[in-house]
Amino acid sequence: MLVVGASSGIGRAVGLQAAALGARVVFAARRTERLSEAVAAAGVGAGASAVVCDVRDPEACERAVAEAVDALGGLDAVVYATAVDTLVPIAEASAEVWLNTLSTNVVGASLVVRAALPHLRRSKGRVALISASSTGRPLPAMGVYATSKAALEELVRAWRSEHRDVAFTSVRIGMTLGTEVYASWDPEVLAAVSPQWGAEGYLLDNGPDTMEVDEAASAVVAALTVPVCLRDLTVTASPRA
Numbered sequence: 001m002l003v004v005g006a007s008s009g010i011g012r013a014v015g016l017q018a019a020a021l022g023a024r025v026v027f028a029a030r031r032t033e034r035l036s037e038a039v040a041a042a043g044v045g046a047g048a049s050a051v052v053c054d055v056r057d058p059e060a061c062e063r064a065v066a067e068a069v070d071a072l073g074g075l076d077a078v079v080y081a082t083a084v085d086t087l088v089p090i091a092e093a094s095a096e097v098w099l100n101t102l103s104t105n106v107v108g109a110s111l112v113v114r115a116a117l118p119h120l121r122r123s124k125g126r127v128a129l130i131s132a133s134s135t136g137r138p139l140p141a142m143g144v145y146a147t148s149k150a151a152l153e154e155l156v157r158a159w160r161s162e163h164r165d166v167a168f169t170s171v172r173i174g175m176t177l178g179t180e181v182y183a184s185w186d187p188e189v190l191a192a193v194s195p196q197w198g199a200e201g202y203l204l205d206n207g208p209d210t211m212e213v214d215e216a217a218s219a220v221v222a223a224l225t226v227p228v229c230l231r232d233l234t235v236t237a238s239p240r241a
């Protein structure tokens with residue numbers, strides 16, 4: 001399988017869990033060292049490998065899929081875990097932020113699926129694309145990100161309607177710790193909006209608690225391994241004692 005966005009966070013954990021179950025995994029993202037570390041963590045003998053890919057570059061998406069197919073001899077599954085999440089009030093979001101977010105979170109997803117399609121049709125394969133449980137009720141200052149995730153979910157429906165021989169799953173993930181998606185957040189913007197997130201119930205809408213990265217990843221692996229197609233999942237923490 002190919003996991004795009006596998007150098008950190010949930011994508012990396014999906015790759016490692018799948019490898020532990022016996023899948024041969026190609027880890028793809030931009031940061032070479034982090035990819036090598038993930039391949040090493042999968043363990044000698046797991047048959048894992050890495051492909052460097054910036055999904056904003058259409059040719060890089062095609063190359064990543066071609067290299068994965070070469071390495072694996074085909075493709076049974078693709079996971080798209082790639083995303084950027086700029087914390088910015090919507091009135092302040094520049095064209096650059098919009099274009100970077102949409103090309104990373106939406107357009108890249110479609111380009112990867114397009115390149116993988118012939119291989120997935122051959123294998124009757126599966127695709128899991130990671131969205132967010134906050135889609136539909138955007139947290140203040142996360143409107144650009146939420147818009148991209150709403151578009152990603154519509155993209156999944158569009159692919160599904162035209163290609164019924166491939167199983168497409170949207171996995172809406174709730175708040176998850178141990179990832180790097182928050183690394184770009186401006187602390188001043190966070191301090192300004194986070195009281196509103198708590199007071200107006202935005203945080204609780206995304207689960208009774210935060211998840212650990214391995215918990216979130218386990219839902220994606222489940223979607224790829226159950227004998228049926230889970231079309232749309234929302235994954236949050238279990239209520240804790």
Ligand SMILES: NC(=O)c1ccc[n+]([C@@H]2O[C@H](COP(=O)([O-])OP(=O)(O)OC[C@H]3O[C@@H](n4cnc5c(N)ncnc54)[C@H](OP(=O)(O)O)[C@@H]3O)[C@@H](O)[C@H]2O)c1
Nearest residue numbers: 005007008009010029030031054055082083176179180181
């Ligand atoms: N953590 C949460 O609370 C949460 C909640 C809801 C949904 N999600 C979703 O879960 C998914 C995984 O996020 P995460 O939390 O695990 O964050 P993360 O640790 O930041 O992972 C994001 C991945 O995307 C890759 N990426 C970013 N830009 C890229 C580009 N231009 N080309 C190729 N790869 C790129 C990053 O690798 P490089 O930088 O090496 O390229 C990294 O591997 C995302 O879709 C995110 O929206 C997360």
